[in-house]
Amino acid sequence: MKIDAKGMHYKELNKIIRSAANNGEQEFDLLNVNGQRYIGDGIDKKIKINIYGTPGNDLAMFMNGPTIIVHANGQDGIGNTMNAGEVIVHGDAGDVIGYGMRGGKIYIKGDVGYRVGIHMKSYKKQVPVIIAGGTAGDFYGEYMAGGIMILLNLNKKNPYVGDYVGTGMHGGVIYIRGKVEEHQLGKEVSVLELDQNDEKELRKHLKDYCKHFDFNIEEIMSEKFIKLLPLSHRPYGNLYAY
Incomplete structure (x- = not known):
């Protein structure tokens, strides 16, 4: 129609x-x-x-x-509290992509703005995925509680991610293609090397992403990724009385 x-x-x-x-x-x-x-x-x-x-x-x-x-x-x-389905954007996207997202996939070919993936969550088999091919602004993965976020920097810009990456993160995983300086990271995340399971997970999601935008997955995987995980599942627990 x-x-x-x-x-x-x-x-x-x-x-x-x-x-x-x-x-x-x-x-x-x-x-x-x-x-x-x-x-x-x-x-x-x-x-x-x-x-x-x-x-x-x-x-x-x-x-x-x-x-x-x-x-x-x-x-x-885009994808505010989305539960299932796919959104494929053949360009750039703005701020607060995937706010509270609890399922489905968002694929952005280009850059994204601030606070992408904020309060993103997962539950059992519901694992939301956000992949951006370009750069991201500040507070990428802020208060992330679950799901998978992947940032590729295919346009080779520098810096390709803003400050406060993963601030308040307490679940899920972030994969970033390239290096992130320590001063760009939130205090609630740790930087780890990828293992075989991570490589498998990345390939699974990037296979679909590359198909949509006609990218070469081997070229993308030829550069090093880092993995960000939360240091705690309750990073602000000391602020509460219970």
């Missing part, structure tokens, strides 16, 4: 998508998207949404199953 979103209010656009999905429509091509918010939010059907243009904030919030492909840049709040 093709929808020309030029000049369309976000409420009208989302109403059309929801109604068509409830009536059995499986695939949508959204044309001339320009800042419309909340696309795909809360939808629990395995539909596919192609977005041509730049969607607004909170794309795929509470999403539970769809695949969304953005053929341009994304904005802030």
Whole structure:
């Protein structure tokens, strides 16, 4: 189903998508998207949404199953509390990607902004994944409680990650391709070498990522990664009375 979103209010656009999905429509091509918010939010059907243009904030919030492909840049709040599905962005994305995300996958071809993965969590088989091919701003992985984050720096920028990496982190794992200076790290994380299980885990996720963006996985894996893990599952426990 093709929808020309030029000049369309976000409420009208989302109403059309929801109604068509409830009536059995499986695939949508959204044309001339320009800042419309909340696309795909809360939808629990395995539909596919192609977005041509730049969607607004909170794309795929509470999403539970769809695949969304953005053929341009994304904005802030992609995958807010997302539960399942995929978001693939063929450009850059903004701040607070994957806030409270508890499942599904977000693949960004380019750079991401600040506080990516904040409060990300996992539960049993629900393990969210965020992969960015470029750089990231400050507070990458802040208060992360679970899941997997991977930063690739394929565009070779320097610095490629901001300060306070992993601040408040108490679960999950962060893989970064390249070196991070000690002063860039939050006090709650440790830096470790990869083992065979890490290599296997990276390849599993990067295989899908590379397929979407036509990258060479062997070239990516040829450079050294580091692993960040939390030092404690309760880093601020001493601040509480219990």
